[in-house]
Amino acid sequence: MFPDYPFEPFLEALGDDHFADDPDLETLLKHRGLSDELHWKRVRTYGHFVGSSAKAAANVVDRVDTLPRMTPWDDHGREHPVGVEVHPATKRILAATLRAGAAFEPNTLLRYAMGYLASQVGEAGSMCATACTDGLVRSLQQLECGPEAKAALDHILTQAPGGPVHGAQFVTEVQGGSDAGTNATLATPVGDGSYVLTGKKWFCSNLWAQYWAVTARPADAPKGSRGVALFMVPREIDGRPNGFRVDRLKDKLGTRALPTAEMTLTGAIGYPLGRLDAGLANMVGIVLSTSRFWCTIAAAGMIRSAERIVHAYAHFREAFGRPIAEFPLVAQTLDDLSRDRRNHLAAAFEVLSAWEDPAPEAQMRGRILVQLAKTVGTSRATKRIHEGIMVLAGNGIEERFSPLPRLLRDSIILETWEGPHGLLLARSMLDLRKAGAADDAVAATRALFGTLDGPVEALGARLHDILHTPEERGAAVAFRDWAADFYDALGAAAAADAGI
Numbered sequence: 001m002f003p004d005y006p007f008e009p010f011l012e013a014l015g016d017d018h019f020a021d022d023p024d025l026e027t028l029l030k031h032r033g034l035s036d037e038l039h040w041k042r043v044r045t046y047g048h049f050v051g052s053s054a055k056a057a058a059n060v061v062d063r064v065d066t067l068p069r070m071t072p073w074d075d076h077g078r079e080h081p082v083g084v085e086v087h088p089a090t091k092r093i094l095a096a097t098l099r100a101g102a103a104f105e106p107n108t109l110l111r112y113a114m115g116y117l118a119s120q121v122g123e124a125g126s127m128c129a130t131a132c133t134d135g136l137v138r139s140l141q142q143l144e145c146g147p148e149a150k151a152a153l154d155h156i157l158t159q160a161p162g163g164p165v166h167g168a169q170f171v172t173e174v175q176g177g178s179d180a181g182t183n184a185t186l187a188t189p190v191g192d193g194s195y196v197l198t199g200k201k202w203f204c205s206n207l208w209a210q211y212w213a214v215t216a217r218p219a220d221a222p223k224g225s226r227g228v229a230l231f232m233v234p235r236e237i238d239g240r241p242n243g244f245r246v247d248r249l250k251d252k253l254g255t256r257a258l259p260t261a262e263m264t265l266t267g268a269i270g271y272p273l274g275r276l277d278a279g280l281a282n283m284v285g286i287v288l289s290t291s292r293f294w295c296t297i298a299a300a301g302m303i304r305s306a307e308r309i310v311h312a313y314a315h316f317r318e319a320f321g322r323p324i325a326e327f328p329l330v331a332q333t334l335d336d337l338s339r340d341r342r343n344h345l346a347a348a349f350e351v352l353s354a355w356e357d358p359a360p361e362a363q364m365r366g367r368i369l370v371q372l373a374k375t376v377g378t379s380r381a382t383k384r385i386h387e388g389i390m391v392l393a394g395n396g397i398e399e400r401f402s403p404l405p406r407l408l409r410d411s412i413i414l415e416t417w418e419g420p421h422g423l424l425l426a427r428s429m430l431d432l433r434k435a436g437a438a439d440d441a442v443a444a445t446r447a448l449f450g451t452l453d454g455p456v457e458a459l460g461a462r463l464h465d466i467l468h469t470p471e472e473r474g475a476a477v478a479f480r481d482w483a484a485d486f487y488d489a490l491g492a493a494a495a496a497d498a499g500i
Ligand SMILES: Cc1cc2nc3c(=O)[nH]c(=O)nc-3n(C[C@H](O)[C@H](O)[C@H](O)COP(=O)(O)OP(=O)(O)OC[C@H]3O[C@@H](n4cnc5c(N)ncnc54)[C@H](O)[C@@H]3O)c2cc1C
Pocket: 169, 170, 171, 172, 175, 176, 177, 178, 179, 203, 204, 205, 206, 252, 254, 255, 260, 413, 416, 417, 418, 419, 420, 421, 422, 423, 424, 426
């Protein structure tokens, strides 16, 4: 006879309201100035939605038999206008998330509080789409563009019934993701302001979106980054596919509910977004920075999710007559999860305020912080989720027992997508040099902390040594460690400032 072993106490401890069980989030939002009663109502409602309906739906869309699939033809033998099909639950979660405002709510405290909550259920099919829509909307709002692009913006912001209406972004080609100046997709002018795009894109996530931001090289453009322009490409024109072919769906380690394709543009009509010779700069400065920030907020949300599960389990499970929470290494994991959740959440909102600061002198701080936050935040999420799985041990490995295995796989994608660590750390070092850190590293470190109190002198002294290390590899390795220590210190200072 097996003993009766009900898991109900563990399941009940997980709760169904991800806002209500997170008082630090409420304190932080108050501290940052969220005051409108309607905004509070919306974030509360959304917290309940993700902890109940979205959580249930997320648990079905990442299974072998529910993954996205290719649909090259429609039921009557015509080219399918999308080319891929996602699970209806992904559509429902995404539609509700976009209607809630998680991609374009003007109050960004509310927008990214919803992002933090949404990421906790680990439904990559809607998370990636929400992040990409945010980046596309920002670029449509900020860059000079024609009537087709303006109509796309209206369509997204309206979220007409029959939605979700969302965005995607295609830069990466087979010869390079980081080195996007090598883009070879060709843009040939039609003569009416539009261009015909031909070429191959190697990683196209969320391509069932109606509107894409696509980089391509105009026929007469120079080599390198300045020759790469940015276009808004509608997926369909007059109900027919707009000149593209889905070649293959990637078989990915993580974010499996999200379709990511290799795609050939066979003559897609695109409309310029911003100046042609600033396309790559705009893509990086607006669209990719937005995705990098989303990776940061999602990483904090995933740490929160792991903390909730591991805490519930460690106080439910007993071994050798004791709750496992009392074993020293389990207790350490719990403390690490709680500390990083608190500090990385607080740091993310500090990064947000730096990134959105319009003052010219604030631009560099925002840019460096987004790069460091993406790198440190996402690698920390992977580490903490991994440690959390070890607390649940056998049950942590099991895909249906909890979302931890899915969160681990998705977190590794956050690390890779939109700039792997090596690239972003190298860029941050370059930016710090541009900001004069080689001459005065303490002042540069103080500038990164903004108005927060942190161990500026100690970190500044280390940064000075790193920037004066002649050997490239030694400097890069030391800077990687510095970045983690800096970001942890920024988070601790931001959390203390907010009183969480
Ligand atoms: C699940 C998933 C979905 C994706 N979806 C999309 C999408 O929708 N649209 C899109 O455009 N792309 C997408 N990508 C591609 C992604 O953005 C790229 O993988 C990423 O930008 C890195 O490019 P790469 O893979 O070509 O690596 P590479 O650029 O070849 O980099 C390889 C290694 O070299 C290092 N490296 C490169 N340059 C430097 C440097 N200057 N200094 C130091 N180190 C460096 C990197 O850190 C990395 O470790 C997706 C990727 C994944 C995994």
